[in-house]
Amino acid sequence: MPLSNPGxxxxxxxxxxITLACRLAPFALLRGRRSPLLAFLADAMPLGVMIVLAAYTLDGVSLAPASWLPAVAGIAATAGLHLWRRSIGLSLIGGTAVYVAASLAMA
Structure with a gap:
């Protein structure tokens, strides 16, 4: 049975x-608590996210410069911005912008 627009x-x-509740639940449940595990995750997660994003960016990169040059430029920009400002948001957005610009320039 197809859904109507209101459905x-x-x-x-x-x-x-449901998505919002799932994302807010950990913060509501752990409010005011500071365990060693949470402290470790707060320190380790930013680096872990960056490593996963770098690995994902490099997946499928070939030896052609049009393939690896944008990836290397994006990763370098992300690392440079993060070392300069220590802002994950700026690093991710800036690195992504450099990657997209380099990909468009190489196309």
Whole structure:
């Protein structure tokens, strides 16, 4: 049975509320608590996220400069911005912008 437009809108709202609740639950449950595990995760997660993103960027890179040059430029920009400002948001957005610009320039 196909959904009508109001049915689709209702489904999207329900999914959005559930997603928001799942993302807020850990913060609400752990408010005011500071365990050694949480301290370790707070220190290790930013680097872990960067490593995963770098590995994902390099997946499928070939020896052609049009393939590896944008990836290397994006990773270098991300690392440079992070070392300069220590801002994960700036690093991710700046590195992504450099990667996209280099990819478009090489196309």
């Amino acid at each position: 689709i809108a209702f489904a999207v709202v329900v999914v959005a509320v």
